Amino acid sequence: MPRPQTLVLLxxxxxxxxxxxxxxxxxxxxxxxxxxxTLATRHWTFIFRGESQxxxxxxxxxxxxxxxEIPAWATWAQDLWMQVYLSDATGQILAKDLRLYLxxxxxxxxxxxxxxxxxxxxxxxPLSISFGYRMELTxxxxxxxxxxxxxxxxxxxxxGALFQ
Numbered sequence: 001m002p003r004p005q006t007l008v009l010l011x012x013x014x015x016x017x018x019x020x021x022x023x024x025x026x027x028x029x030x031x032x033x034x035x036x037x038t039l040a041t042r043h044w045t046f047i048f049r050g051e052s053q054x055x056x057x058x059x060x061x062x063x064x065x066x067x068x069e070i071p072a073w074a075t076w077a078q079d080l081w082m083q084v085y086l087s088d089a090t091g092q093i094l095a096k097d098l099r100l101y102l103x104x105x106x107x108x109x110x111x112x113x114x115x116x117x118x119x120x121x122x123x124x125x126p127l128s129i130s131f132g133y134r135m136e137l138t139x140x141x142x143x144x145x146x147x148x149x150x151x152x153x154x155x156x157x158x159x160g161a162l163f164q
Contacts, residue, residue, distance in 0.1 A: 019159045024091025031057075032088065039131065042081075043069050043157045046131050048112060057095065059084050059114040063162065065106050074137035074155040078108050080095075082116040083132040085161060086148030093161060094118045094127070103141065142155035 020115045029086075031050055048061030063082060086094045093139040095116035102146040104110075135157055139150035 003086070021093055022091040022131075023085045023087050023093060023130045025162060026085070026130040026132065026159065027088070028087065028090075028130040030149075031127045031129045037129070039129065040066070041131060041133070041159060042066070042134070043159075044131070044133060046112070049128065055117060057086060057116045057118065059097075059112065059116070061112045062072050062109040063112055063133075065129070066110045070137065070157075071155055073139040073150050073153065075105055075107055075112075075130065076099060076103065076138050077135055078103050078138050078154075079134070079136040080104075080110070081134050082110065083160060084111065084128045085132065086116050086118055087128050087130060089128075094120060095101075097163075102133050103157065105141075106137065132158075134158040 027039060027041050029037045031037075033050055033052050036047065036049045039048070043066055045064045045066055046061060046065065048059050050057055050059045052058075080103075081098060082101070083096060083098045085096045088094060095118040097114040097116050099114065101110060101114070135155075137155040139146040139153055142149050
């Protein structure tokens with residue numbers, strides 16, 4: 001009879017084989033080549049244009065922080081990454097790209113440029129663009145630049161693809 005640890009390991013492997021990464025839960029916009037598109041997420045508004053270039057999709061634009069969702073004092077990104085996803089109607093990810101950003105002031109927006117190379121065009125419906133992000137925001141570049149009551153304050157938020 002197999003040991004309990006072996007059975008648990010086999011169950012985990014089986015579940016992992018059935019799981020897939022999805023963006024169905026994220027806000028999305030239909031991808032229309034050459035058209036400027038605006039997509040609001042919980043903490044960012046993405047204004048972007050996508051183009052097809054040599055079997056790649058290039059997304060360029062700006063991510064603007066949503067002031068109604070981010071504390072007014074949270075102006076400096078200490079840690080920031082953003083990701084774009086190309087998906088089909090079922091939320092299956094067809095391509096993605098990730099960008100890590102150096103610490104910076106977010107008030108004027110974050111410039112975006114992503115390059116994706118889809119392996120297929122999906123099985124159903126229109127193609128969509130979604131964005132994910134992870135951020136740690138503070139009240140200034142260094143602890144010495146922050147007001148005393150905000151020296152250790154950090155605003156954290158994250159959205160991204162999920163295993164399903």
